[in-house]
Amino acid sequence: MLTYALKRIAQTVPTFIALVALTFFALRLVPGDPVEVRVGEHGISPERLAEFRHQLGLDLPVWQQFLHYLWQILHGDFGISVVSQQSVLSEFFARFPATIELSAVSLVLAVGLGVPLGIVAALSRGTFVDYTVTALAVIGNSMPIFWWGILLVLLVSLKLDLTPVDGRIDNVAYYFDPDQTTGFMLWDSFWSDQDGAFLSALSHLILPSIVLGTIPLAVIMRITRSAMLEVLGEDYVRTARAKGLSPLRVVGLHALRNALIPVVTAIGLMVGTLIAGAVQTETVFSWPGIGKWLIDSFNRRDYPALQGGVLIISILVTLVNLSVDLLYGIINPRISHGR
């Protein structure tokens, strides 16, 4: 097991280097010059342009810039944002809890609804219920996030007046000192002495989490359905049935356990989907998370912020995958023995 873990960890090193290279060079291919974008209509003298370039290290040959960047990363320095002049790492983690909170709630929603719906569809295979659930999954999977978000705002917030339009909490009624909170609004509001804050935070989460959770929900639903169908045809399920166990026990205990394995794998892979979805969801709902920050940084050609942000996310995703793999190794020893 230890050898497997070490091997697996060693494998991530080239992945990291590739990630740094990819984020670094991909951005250089994007048209536009961060210094020029910063200047606006007002123009700038060539001397000052050169000065800015020098400050940002953009006057060096690209390979030197890359080595310099790699060296910085190794020292945990992800650079300084051109726009805010603050460290990219601190800028990232100031927004991180908002994205984590939103993604976590969306995932809970997706799993909580997707698994039961998938099971129901599998059990009623070929019926109207099955077709409806499958059709919904297809629609959910192909829904443009932006459109879906705006549609929900118009309908639920404006027409029905059930939820707030955007943001994380009612900004007029509740106020949190950013220095003294965790950044997880549900947590902070729950333990704050401002009554009603928690409900406000919760109500602000409803629409964004539905929007962000829709695609994962559809995916989980479909995977659960097909995995369940497969498992239901297995010998041991038939045996269990033949033994006269109640359908609930057969499905709940025997079938579900095995059907969930691909679902769990899919959830692990969904981290990336969630982050990508967050970029759009956060923009629609003015959700102050990583996604919105990345979009802003891109629009302002804030190279260090964008580069650092993408890289930190990639590292986190890689680490999540690594831990999932290691956990698998523990759960299923066959994997760690290289079979």
Add this chain to the structure above:
Amino acid sequence: MSKLFKTGLLAAGFAALLGSTGLSAKTLVFCSEGSPENFQPALNTTNTTLDADRPAYDQLVEFTPGTTDVVPGLAEKYEVSKDGLEIVFHLRKGVKFHSLKGFKPTRDFNADDVLFSFNRQWKDDNPYHKVSGGAYDYFNDMDMPKLLKSIEKVDDYTVKVTLNEPNATIIPNFAMDFASIESAEYADYLLKAGTPEKIDQEPVGTGPFQFVAYQKDAVLRYKAFDQFWGGRPKIDTLVFAITPDAEARYAKLQKNECQIMVGPLPADLKGMQANPDLNVMSQQGLNDAYLSFNMKKPPFDKKEVRQALVMAIDKKNIIEDVYEGTGASATTLIPPFMLGYNDKIPEYPYDPEKAKQLLASAGVKTPLDVDLWYQPVYRPYNPNGKRMGELMQADLAKIGVNAHLVTYEWGDYRKRLQNGEATISQMGWTGDNGDPDNFFFLFDCATARDGGQNYARWCNKDYNDRFLKAQQTFDKDERAKLYREMQQITHDEVPYLNIAHSVVYVPMRKNLVGFKVSPLGRFEFHQVELK
């Protein structure tokens, strides 16, 4: 669980309370469109950021809200010497600075603060010069390093500014955001604490509102400054709800989650105007969208060719289609409310037949192939450069000019324009200080060089002499006369086609009173009230 129950119960009670009495503290929520880059006006150039920084700061002189008129601010009065080389500012006494966690000012505003604020931007040896990147774009753009000879403290309440050459626009420059006055005492305090960069993150100024907190990308909070020298604001709390999506801003305004918003979509304006709860104010913006003809590139060195193109383009159609009612046709570079606007300048008529004749008389053989550069991004003065380009293309085709649409990424676009690569190009300008000089410099001889912003590469002696003379003339009438003559010269020589001045619309709730739409595109809340 009991905590949850308690929370729910109290929330219900609280909501009932809200419903019955409303919040006792008057809170104004402004739906802004983006996050401020920092809280240091000297470092910023975008309105989004300056709007967010402005509540905390004052300048020596200020623009009256809703106008470009300059009135005394932190300086009670000022005198300009006869030769225009010396300006003496007499500072207001008893002006208090804000306090923040850990910092409490021990003295009132005085000359040291003025010196610190300008020296930070001007002097390399100022300990704050390089803090937060040290890019003072406006200070440099407004030519301050060239203009300033010295800034001296005569006594605690008198500051003398000496210039290298007389300049009539220097006073409006001192009203601009980059000239905001910071606390020198706060700067010293932060330097000693080893955290100088905090000066740009947690602002301490003398302005009507005191900074409370900024949660990144989410919300910015100010409270009324009780000791503000200009009188305490009528609202208690000012909240910037950062809402990048225009649809969401409108939705929030409809639900009274904010009371005023920036940047409505043209398509939403009709609905807003029909909404009985809303009030949509408007004003012509301090800007101009124009189309330059590069006179270094034949056949555009010929006046008839330029005139022909101007007469071939149906401007009315562009205003209707591209601006959707949010633009007014421009006849000169400056909008009508500015000093020296020449209302005698006629529009060139839309006349494709005449245009064809002009082309023929210039000896131009059609079809003529030419690249037409359009702006790749939304700008306040040009909401849709591509669409505008397409309309122009269609119009030009009618006189035998085949315009090929060309564009680049925005930064690249500007750089190429400055290098003189384009033949016909869209561009525009938003004024900074309300002074006509800030527009007319775009077409003076100095900027016609390579790398300059005179994309027509037009250098006209009659225009330029008047431009330079106006710069050194402090007499308003005399300047206005010069500017009127310059507009006539431009009209006759047609180095560019003025397209439109956009109209700025500001939707707000009906209960918000006292807001003035600024031609400078500013959002200011000192005078507003919630009824």
